[in-house]
Amino acid sequence: MRRRVLLLPATLLAAWGWRWAGLGALRRARSAQPGLGLIFEGGPHPQVTPALLAALGEAGVQATFALNGAAARRHPDLVRAVQAQGHDVTARLPRHPWAWGAARQATAALRSVLGQDPAGLSVGARPTLTGWLAGFLAGAPVIAGQGHAGPDGSLSGVRPGALLHLPGTDDRLAAQLPALLADLRAREFEVLPLRALRGLRPERPRDLPATALQEVDVWYDRLGRIRRVGNRASSLFRAGTAPYPLADQPLREGGTVRRGERLIEFHLDSARLTELAERPVAGRRIVTASVRDLARALRDDPDLNTFGAVFSISIFSDVLGLYGFTVVDLPPAHERRLTWWSRVIRRAYGVSDPQKRHTPKLAVMSRAAFVERHARD
Template sequence: MKARHWPGGRWLSGLAAGLLAYIGLPYLLVQRLGLGTVRQGRASGEQVALTFDDGPDPQHTPAVLDALAAADMRATFFLLSGTAQRHPELVRRILAEGHEIGVHAARHRHAWARLPWDAYRDPVQARRELERLSGSRLRWGRPPHGAYTLANLLGLRRARLTPVHWSIEGGDWARGAMPQGVQDKVRRELHGGAVIVLHDSGPGARVTPTALPEILREMAERGFSSVTLSELNAAPVTRPELPARLMAGLDRRLDAQLGIRPALDRRGGLFRLQPLPFPLAGLRWPDGGVIARGTPALEFHVNNPLLVDLGLRQFIPRARREFGWVAQDWRERPELQEAEFIYCLSVHGPVLARLGFASVPLAPLDARRLKLWSDLMHHAYGTAPRKSQPVLSIMPRAEFLRRFG
């Protein structure tokens, strides 16, 4: 007797496949992995791009513009074309003060809640209206909520707009958001080339005008300046870059699971720190003393995307400066106080030796395991694997604090 098939099963399978193609793939490849979108400039640079969504707003946009003018910084405003047509004086002021305009939408609706034809037509309509209003050629598009479907991707392409996402989300829109919380989040995550999203209208505008002056002060204090997206000169993510993005995402997940934190909680820095009992056995200091397994220690991990962007020539002066951040953390963070030495397991032993670290050979099995991992990372980041073998780079606490503290 033949099994009966439920007649709706094939229909549901087709619907699931359609939704995967229409929403699932754009969500994974574009929204999450960034394929085809601009979301980051040079990690080693001193420029970032502040961006503001949902405006213009006659109540809040002027305060944002005043703060930017006071700090002598520029930004990109992703505008709703309907609102812009009601407040053309704000559009003129944005452009007159050296900022840039991008296309947000004609109507602020999540792409997943739109009919396909409406999602396709919206960026085309919004660009046409904003270009007529501003008298300038627009390059950038960011749909509401940074959400994509096949339809609005095709619409952005039809409108000849480059999609823009972000690498730092201020969270000003969240329920209960406060200026201090937004300032702290941007401060922690601030890094070279960052594309930062805030809001000058909608729920985020309750917070952003108050938070912005301190954010700009912190940026300037750390040597960063905000420029327009065109000035940031960032390129869209391409397929060869996806392995590097996956590797960076894996790094972030492992950091969260293992309690690894950036020095001074600055995500854009070179070094991330993990206090732990020393995990290896059978190793000795260059003077012959035993490095006892289980000794409280501080392991540092290198920010690989930043290292790739810097190159080894620029790495050494940057490392000298940021080891000062590590020293400050080591003195001040309670959970680091018991660490007797600092170490790194890497193929960069010769470079770290120039900074005063002792190089200790590893057991053959540990060396092979670390070399395989190092080669995998180099391939993911599109760089040639290092010929040097992994070593333990190590320095006692007192010496490290004397050199860098």
């Protein structure tokens, strides 16, 4: 009897864990490409869909439309217009008490209009447990990006490789889309349909450590009040404040930082650096752009421009030395602990040789010298 009582919560916990991990679903692309997938959910709508197509066409951009089966039957010409303009077409998981059957019907409806299977089945950024399970039972590739649009039209989860779910029947979004696309382009993102996103594949069990580390980063940043610096595809740094952890240190540009003095500490995006390893020349350019983003923030941001210096602890400190930082060895115990953690991170993100020794060090520079050298508009 007791086993039966525990079976339901155990099953629900397993289903929740599966949804959190995203195993088997298309959630994000993993590559050095600054690609971004926009997925318009719902429709086709006789007024909104043509407006979206016009805005995308004007910008020379292709995206993905997740369409409802019933609406596709009512407006088959709009479905074909979406396909003819080079956009990907997927089915959309309907809100229905019997979601599994409704999902299969939506897929069948689009197949009859397109003459081929849709590219997948979108369950949205925040599917219910029943919706998540129904998506997989329907048999089509499940699409579950982690970004979406807020009520005010702002986008969350914008980063290279992300899939963003946007309302495809909202006339306000259609009016905002030209400005949104221009903003993404200015931030160096390339909006692409699913088929053109390099490294887009179903999540695998071996992705779980990286997923868990990214979740740790999210909570670490919230608790430490650490935020991303820069909003471009090339932005690699997050910054907050922390006490300087080592003994007093003279700086190469003059002056001294004191132990315990509160300074700016910046952190590197490990997942993005791993992706950039396949393109070292582009990686160096992106690091340089991120250094300039940080310098402008330390010059202009009132929350960051009152501190005396900036530091980072990582295996990339020797690289930062090329940008003018003073590089300092860590105490042996501190170095051993961080060397072990570096190997954990590298193994989680699939680095080809995680056992290769990379020695973490501290890099520090006065804020004034850093801004003078790198804050170029």
